[in-house]
Amino acid sequence: MTTNLTENGTATGAGGEAPEVVRVTDVSKRFVIRKDNSLKERLVAFGRGREHREEFWALKDVSITMRAGTTVALIGHNGSGKSTLLKVIGGIIDPTSGSVSRRGRIAALLELGAGFHPDLTGRENVYLNASILGLSREQTEERFDEILSFSGIGDFIDTQVKFYSSGMYVRLAFAVAVHTDPDLLLVDEVLAVGDEAFQRKCLDKIRSFQEEGRTIILVTHNLNQVTELADRAVLLNRGAVVFDGDPGEAVTEFRNILEDRRVVEAEAEAAVQAHKHPGSVAEHGRVIDARVFAVGREPGEPVQPGDDVRIEVTLEHDTGIDDWMCAIQIDNTMGLPVYGTTTARIGADLSRLRARRTVAIVLKDAQFGAGKYFVNASLMDSAGRHLSDMPQACSFDVPYYPLAVGVIHAVPEVVDLSS
Amino acid sequence: MVTVGGDSKSGSWHSLREIFRHRELLSLLVRRDLKSRYKDSVLGFVWTLVRPLTQLLIYAIVIGQVLGAARNIPDFAIYVFTGLTVYSLFSEIISGTTASIVGNSGLIKKIYLPREIFPLASVGSAIFNFLIQFVILLVATLVIGKPPLHAETWYLIPSVLLLLVFGTAFGLLLSAVNVYLRDVQYLVEVVLLLLLWASPIVYSWTMVRDALGHSLALDIYTDNPITLAVLGFQKAMWVGGQGVAEYPDLLLMRMGIAFAIGVVLLFVFQRVFSRLQGNFAQVV
Numbered sequence: 001m002t003t004n005l006t007e008n009g010t011a012t013g014a015g016g017e018a019p020e021v022v023r024v025t026d027v028s029k030r031f032v033i034r035k036d037n038s039l040k041e042r043l044v045a046f047g048r049g050r051e052h053r054e055e056f057w058a059l060k061d062v063s064i065t066m067r068a069g070t071t072v073a074l075i076g077h078n079g080s081g082k083s084t085l086l087k088v089i090g091g092i093i094d095p096t097s098g099s100v101s102r103r104g105r106i107a108a109l110l111e112l113g114a115g116f117h118p119d120l121t122g123r124e125n126v127y128l129n130a131s132i133l134g135l136s137r138e139q140t141e142e143r144f145d146e147i148l149s150f151s152g153i154g155d156f157i158d159t160q161v162k163f164y165s166s167g168m169y170v171r172l173a174f175a176v177a178v179h180t181d182p183d184l185l186l187v188d189e190v191l192a193v194g195d196e197a198f199q200r201k202c203l204d205k206i207r208s209f210q211e212e213g214r215t216i217i218l219v220t221h222n223l224n225q226v227t228e229l230a231d232r233a234v235l236l237n238r239g240a241v242v243f244d245g246d247p248g249e250a251v252t253e254f255r256n257i258l259e260d261r262r263v264v265e266a267e268a269e270a271a272v273q274a275h276k277h278p279g280s281v282a283e284h285g286r287v288i289d290a291r292v293f294a295v296g297r298e299p300g301e302p303v304q305p306g307d308d309v310r311i312e313v314t315l316e317h318d319t320g321i322d323d324w325m326c327a328i329q330i331d332n333t334m335g336l337p338v339y340g341t342t343t344a345r346i347g348a349d350l351s352r353l354r355a356r357r358t359v360a361i362v363l364k365d366a367q368f369g370a371g372k373y374f375v376n377a378s379l380m381d382s383a384g385r386h387l388s389d390m391p392q393a394c395s396f397d398v399p400y401y402p403l404a405v406g407v408i409h410a411v412p413e414v415v416d417l418s419s
Numbered sequence: 420m421v422t423v424g425g426d427s428k429s430g431s432w433h434s435l436r437e438i439f440r441h442r443e444l445l446s447l448l449v450r451r452d453l454k455s456r457y458k459d460s461v462l463g464f465v466w467t468l469v470r471p472l473t474q475l476l477i478y479a480i481v482i483g484q485v486l487g488a489a490r491n492i493p494d495f496a497i498y499v500f501t502g503l504t505v506y507s508l509f510s511e512i513i514s515g516t517t518a519s520i521v522g523n524s525g526l527i528k529k530i531y532l533p534r535e536i537f538p539l540a541s542v543g544s545a546i547f548n549f550l551i552q553f554v555i556l557l558v559a560t561l562v563i564g565k566p567p568l569h570a571e572t573w574y575l576i577p578s579v580l581l582l583l584v585f586g587t588a589f590g591l592l593l594s595a596v597n598v599y600l601r602d603v604q605y606l607v608e609v610v611l612l613l614l615l616w617a618s619p620i621v622y623s624w625t626m627v628r629d630a631l632g633h634s635l636a637l638d639i640y641t642d643n644p645i646t647l648a649v650l651g652f653q654k655a656m657w658v659g660g661q662g663v664a665e666y667p668d669l670l671l672m673r674m675g676i677a678f679a680i681g682v683v684l685l686f687v688f689q690r691v692f693s694r695l696q697g698n699f700a701q702v703v
Contacts, residue, residue, distance in 0.1 A: 031701060087700065091531035094697035101422050108530055119455040128451060131444040132530055160458075 027098035076236035104183030118162035151175035227334040284318035290393035305409035320354040323382035367409040437533040449543035494659030502620030508549040515541030516590025524703040565658035578651035584681035592688040595695040
């Protein structure tokens with residue numbers, strides 16, 4: 001069952017590339033959902049079993065290889081198959097077809113404290129959990145002090161974990177997991193726990209793992225973390241890989257899928273509402289167009305720091321709406337929101353919207369850092385519900401500034417206080 | 420690189436090596452089971468003894484005195500407790516293992532471990548409880564002044580081995596099947612109750628022989644591995660019965676054959692277990 005990769009030359013491939021750590025080949029995973037679970041139900045349904053089962057493919061022909069020292073983010077909406085893929089890589093579930101090979105010690109942070117027993121003390125649980133993750137007793141003893149100080153649990157270590165707060169529980173579990181010295185770390189949505197200080201600690205630990213050349217596979221819904229931590233992102237949709245490459249592009253691509261889905265869901269909901277209350281008419285507001293340019297420059301020309309940026313949004317509403325607002329949000333290429341406002345926030349008193357009209361929002365003396373920025377425009381009702389969105393409706397560029405990087409512009413100066 | 424999963428295709432030898440690699444975890448899991456069972460109770464492990472002692476009391480008084488079984492069986496209390504000790508080892512193994520995979524679903528869904536670890540940990544904690552009961556039995560024989568010091572004490576060893584092999588084999592099978600069909604755990608309770616009465620624990624083998632005569636039915640009754648183990652244990656521990664009690668012919672050979680069958684079953688059921696375990700994480 002062992003395939004030695006060096007024999008067929010791919011492990012230390014030409015050009016000194018890092019060796020492969022994980023290779024997923026044509027993996028598909030079918031789930032069968034049975035509707036009958038007791039013996040009686042099965043006997044009754046015997047022979048026509050097909051009617052009592054439903055199949056769906058959580059993964060379809062997924063092939064990915066990961067090289068040592070990379071951090072790969074798996075993204076996708078709920079139910080897209082990313083956690084299933086992580087579990088297949090971790091060996092927790094077997095694929096229906098295809099194969100997965102990997103090398104090195106693996107630590108899966110699929111759910112922190114999965115092996116914790118509430119009736120045992122923190123200390124006993126550390127030994128148990130470390131053993132589950134593959135450490136021997138001596139190794140755990142060696143690292144125990146480190147684990148304890150990383151977790152910050154202190155004297156509570158000899159208390160039964162059922163008396164721990166959820167934060168303490170997770171901190172101890174994370175501390176154990178990161179001290180098992182894994183070559184491959186699988187992380188599923190666990191960085192979103194604990195207080196801010198602890199989250200920082202976790203991210204620092206992940207960064208030092210990256211520095212030490214370990215491979216990390218990350219599943220997260222926090223897209224900022226994707227662009228911040230990963231050097232490659234794999235976007236899954238309905239069990240298939242739809243994008244594999246640069247994290248920034250993957251995030252952009254993912255936003256498009258999310259938007260499509262939101263539109264479909266909104267339509268479905270509107271249909272349900274219309275069915276429920278046949279009298280009422282579904283709301284029909286639209287953002288038709290948005291343009292951005294610096295006052296005094298041509299549209300498309302780069303925006304210089306200090307310019308007044310003018311964003312014009314064209315909207316309409318079929319049935320008419322009295323209380324409404326127009327919102328804009330500016331994102332950088334990483335998907336990080338850098339600026340946002342609404343007409344209500346500005347204090348504009350807008351009259352009833354029905355026929356097509358254009359609202360302009362001017363950002364005076366805008367000081368954006370170098371880079372490309374996207375403008376999202378939305379029509380909202382007074383409660384802040386989105387009636388219509390136009391993501392990445394338009395964009396503008398700010399020219400390269402040699403003295404600084406970042407999303408805001410400021411002129412730096414050095415003052416040497418010693419002279 | 421190592422291919423992940425697909426354990427159903429690799430052999431029992433591979434599974435055995437995997438389990439051996441995790442032996443430290445196995446002992447931790449056994450300790451976890453034992454520690455957590457009576458945590459926060461004042462009497463703690465004493466409770467482990469209350470159940471068998473109560474059973475002993477009921478059988479000794481109701482069956483021994485009221486129904487008069489004790490008249491033909493000397494040292495009836497020792498006799499019953501010997502049988503109960505053997506039976507509760509088997510029954511604890513079976514009921515513990517059956518629930519083991521479902522009970523550890525939290526771990527199974529999140530982390531890859533050789534899944535045989537969980538039923539084996541249940542076997543381990545059953546052995547521990549068995550040892551405690553065995554010590555009490557030993558003390559009891561000393562108290563009545565009939566310690567098991569004679570030429571047939573070694574019958575203990577094949578008896579325990581026989582039970583462990585059969586218990587582990589069926590435990591593996593039942594733990595895996597129970598994941599897919601939860602009715603199994605209720606069925607197991609009923610079958611265990613029947614098994615208590617299907618072996619000469621509160622009555623004697625001689626009574627059965629007298630009722631059935633030397634027939635095929637008697638052979639079937641006798642060759643039940645629990646019956647064989649109970650008889651072996653009585654031969655070793657129940658000194659009061661020496662010279663009085665009668666045992667089936669060729670007891671040791673019957674045990675040997677049963678043991679061989681048990682080993683084959685253990686192998687077959689382990690294969691079944693590894694076939695079924697691939698889907699544990701999503702079904703459990």
